[in-house]
Amino acid sequence: MLWVLLAVAAAALQAARNAFSRRLVGEVSPALTAWSRFAFNLPFSAALALGLAAAHGAPALTAGFFGWALAGAATQLVANFALVAAFRVASFSQSVALHKLEVVFGAGVGLAFFGEVPSALGWLGILLSTLGVLLMNLARPDERGVGWKRMFHLDRGSLYAIACGALFAFTAFFFKEAILLLGAANPRMAGGRFEPAVHTVFHVAWMQVALATPAVAWMRPGELRRTLSLWPTMLGIGVTGFLGSLCWFWAFGLTLVAYVRAVGQIEAPISVAISLLVFRERGVARQLPAIAAIVGGVVLVLLG
Numbered sequence: 001m002l003w004v005l006l007a008v009a010a011a012a013l014q015a016a017r018n019a020f021s022r023r024l025v026g027e028v029s030p031a032l033t034a035w036s037r038f039a040f041n042l043p044f045s046a047a048l049a050l051g052l053a054a055a056h057g058a059p060a061l062t063a064g065f066f067g068w069a070l071a072g073a074a075t076q077l078v079a080n081f082a083l084v085a086a087f088r089v090a091s092f093s094q095s096v097a098l099h100k101l102e103v104v105f106g107a108g109v110g111l112a113f114f115g116e117v118p119s120a121l122g123w124l125g126i127l128l129s130t131l132g133v134l135l136m137n138l139a140r141p142d143e144r145g146v147g148w149k150r151m152f153h154l155d156r157g158s159l160y161a162i163a164c165g166a167l168f169a170f171t172a173f174f175f176k177e178a179i180l181l182l183g184a185a186n187p188r189m190a191g192g193r194f195e196p197a198v199h200t201v202f203h204v205a206w207m208q209v210a211l212a213t214p215a216v217a218w219m220r221p222g223e224l225r226r227t228l229s230l231w232p233t234m235l236g237i238g239v240t241g242f243l244g245s246l247c248w249f250w251a252f253g254l255t256l257v258a259y260v261r262a263v264g265q266i267e268a269p270i271s272v273a274i275s276l277l278v279f280r281e282r283g284v285a286r287q288l289p290a291i292a293a294i295v296g297g298v299v300l301v302l303l304g
Contacts, residue, residue, distance in 0.1 A: 004302065006251035007260045011267035013244035019274045020236040022087050027230065030084035031216045032223050033237070036230075037080060038208035040238020041201075041245065048246075049202035052195055056188070059199055065181045069200060072174030073207040079167035086160035098161035100133045100268055105169035107258040114173050116256045121303050126258055129265040129297025135290035172261065175200060176252040183253070193253030201245050262301040265294050 017037065024033045053059070086095040107126050110116030118126065182196040183189045189196055217224060227234060251260045269291040 001302075003251040003254040003260060004263055006247045006254075007263035008266055010244045010247035010251065011264040012270055013240045013247065014264075015267045015270040015274060017237055017240035017244060018083075018087075018271065020233055020240065021084055023233050024230065024237075025084075025087050028223060028226050029216075029220050030081055030088060031212070031219050032226065033084045034077065034080035035209075035212040035216045035224075036227070036234035037237045037241040038077070038205055038212055039227075040231075040234050041242040042205045042209055042238075044239065044242040045198070045202040045205045045246075048198050052198055056195070059182060059189070059195075060185045061203075062181060062185050065178050065185065065200075066203070068174050068178035068181065069203050070207055072171050072178060073204045074211060075167045075174065076171045076204070077208050077212055079164045079171060082160045082164040082167065086157045086164065089155070089157040089160070095157060095161045098133070098158050099165040099168070100265055101130060101162060102165035102168040102172075103258065103261045103265060104130045105166050106172055106261050109169050109173060110256065110258050114177075114257075116258060118256060118258050121300050122256075122259060122262070125297040125300030125303075126262045127297070128300060129262050129294045132290045132293030132295075132297060133265065133268050135293060172248070172252060172257045175204070175249055176257055178204075179249060179253045193250055197246060197249035197253060200249055201242070204245075205242075259301055263298050266298060268294055 021033050021037070024036075083095065083099055086099070103126055107116075107118060107123070110118075178200050179193065179196045182199060183193065186196070213224075248260070248264075272291065
């Protein structure tokens with residue numbers, strides 16, 4: 001199943017992008033870190049979109065497409081601000097684990113507003129994988145040790161990460177609606193989702209740069225100049241962000257958003273490995289049962 005491979009690739013790329021973002025913590029503001037994802041994404045998405053347009057012709061773009069794309073661009077932008085803010089006051093693995101609650105939020109949003117109904121096994125897998133990310137939060141140590149209360153301890157970093165997850169839940173559906181409308185307006189794209197995904201990634205990227213650049217300039221006067229010295233890390237954020245977005249968008253067009261996001265929970269174990277190998281964070285071994293729950297949830301989603 002192509003969408004499974006795309007979801008796993010997107011999860012790995014997102015973990016890598018978050019690791020690059022973590023490297024900028026303490027160097028620049030969350031706003032500039034989030035801005036770098038979109039600004040350094042834009043050249044790559046523009047080149048691919050222009051290449052497809054030159055080969056197959058420019059796609060017809062509707063007002064509905066721009067409306068959904070803009071809604072997704074704005075919510076994703078705010079969600080990224082929240083996630084980078086979480087990195088500043090909480091551990092990398094904690095922030096990533098809690099924001100992945102978006103899977104449950106997304107399943108509820110899809111059921112309530114977009115007519116997406118997972119199967120019984122799919123629901124079980126979604127819930128089991130989400131339990132896994134909660135167990136990862138349970139396993140992380142702090143000055144008070146480890147205990148069940150850690151699962152439900154909501155410090156400022158946790159709240160930022162959960163808010164990020166709630167926003168991402170809506171973002172995925174906004175992008176999917178844009179992709180489907182673009183495909184519907186261009187019959188030659190019927191049966192495939194790659195080309196609509198590429199054009200949607202590009203239009204979302206320029207919208208986000210247009211929204212974020214004046215916001216960063218206003219909130220952090222002069223900080224955009226830091227790009228000149230930090231561009232290698234920001235380039236890493238942009239490249240992984242572009243490739244990850246392309247995989248997510250492509251997968252959204254192929255199956256239920258809840259299924260894609262549930263398989264994407266594999267990002268949490270990948271982030272644990274990054275925490276251990278790159279950031280030397282403690283308590284990773286205690287998170288192995290949580291990893292097993294996440295993997296089990298993904299298997300149930302696939303069976304469903």
